[in-house]
Amino acid sequence: MVTYLDAATAPLRNTGQIRLHGPENFAAMRKACALTARCLDELVAIVKPGVPTDTIDRFIFEYGMDHGAIPATLNYRGYTKSCCTSINHVVCHGIPDSKPLREGDIVNIDVTFILDGWHGDSSRMYPVGQIKRASERLLEVTHECLMRGIAAVKPGLRTGAIGAAIQTYAEAERCSVVRDFCGHGVGQLFHDAPNILHYGSPSEGIEMREGMIFTIEPMINLGRPHVKVLSDGWTAVTRDRSLSAQYEHTIGVTATGCEIFTLSPAGLDRPGLPS
Ligand code: MF3
Numbered sequence: 192m193v194t195y196l197d198a199a200t201a202p203l204r205n206t207g208q209i210r211l212h213g214p215e216n217f218a219a220m221r222k223a224c225a226l227t228a229r230c231l232d233e234l235v236a237i238v239k240p241g242v243p244t245d246t247i248d249r250f251i252f253e254y255g256m257d258h259g260a261i262p263a264t265l266n267y268r269g270y271t272k273s274c275c276t277s278i279n280h281v282v283c284h285g286i287p288d289s290k291p292l293r294e295g296d297i298v299n300i301d302v303t304f305i306l307d308g309w310h311g312d313s314s315r316m317y318p319v320g321q322i323k324r325a326s327e328r329l330l331e332v333t334h335e336c337l338m339r340g341i342a343a344v345k346p347g348l349r350t351g352a353i354g355a356a357i358q359t360y361a362e363a364e365r366c367s368v369v370r371d372f373c374g375h376g377v378g379q380l381f382h383d384a385p386n387i388l389h390y391g392s393p394s395e396g397i398e399m400r401e402g403m404i405f406t407i408e409p410m411i412n413l414g415r416p417h418v419k420v421l422s423d424g425w426t427a428v429t430r431d432r433s434l435s436a437q438y439e440h441t442i443g444v445t446a447t448g449c450e451i452f453t454l455s456p457a458g459l460d461r462p463g464l465p466s
Pocket residue numbers: 264267268270274275284301302303312406408425439
């Protein structure tokens with residue numbers, strides 16, 4: 192049986208129970224998530240052909256330091272970078288390195304800042320120079336999947352409504368949904384209950400309630416859904432080497448739907464695509 196508890200008094204570890212956050216926690220999440228969104232905005236001017244992902248990683252580290260925040264990925268389960276940079280057929284958890292980005296690449300940059308103890312988790316796709324029409328279509332489909340998932344958030348419905356909305360749209364567009372990674376509760380913990388699946392049916396999952404805070408972060412492939420993790424222990428790639436894309440928002444469930452905490456203040460939620 193799933194249980195819900197007041198986030199203000201619950202122990203700070205993932206017990207599988209669902210935290211319900213009050214207005215103070217929502218206010219704290221708004222701040223952490225706004226910082227992450229502003230940093231993702233800054234990256235639009237930085238991502239270019241020839242730039243190594245290490246340079247992006249260093250920018251994000253310094254941006255955090257300059258604003259009193261720590262990148263949550265730093266030393267997280269042995270991960271040593273300030274972000275994930277997932278290029279082309281990399282599904283997620285790509286590790287920044289010295290290799291330069293190339294014209295036509297699509298790269299996901301995933302940033303989580305901890306500000307005053309609260310985690311703001313968001314990622315966007317960045318086109319590198321001019322990209323192919325097929326790549327652009329994948330980005331459009333994937334962003335639409337995220338927004339349709341968000342539109343399905345409503346107290347009283349189950350989390351399966353989110354996955355169903357995403358899977359229905361992705362598959363109608365002849366794309367596939369990655370099953371091996373999911374969205375997650377987030378707050379003072381980076382990865383908390385519940386898991387948010389990006390596929391499934393409205394009758395599955397747990398009931399959404401006002402005060403829940405979680406991410407939605409669909410990974411969508413042009414080819415088959417299957418992934419494998421490389422020998423570095425992190426980098427997840429499509430088995431068929433088809434292109435993969437991901438966008439991520441952190442949201443809070445309200446009385447009528449949800450509030451997106453990580454929206455771009457500059458309207459740059461889908462860099463390089465027509466807004
Ligand atoms: N930010 C990722 C997420 O959306 C998690 C990255 S964990 C890392 O949940 F260790 F790979 F960085």
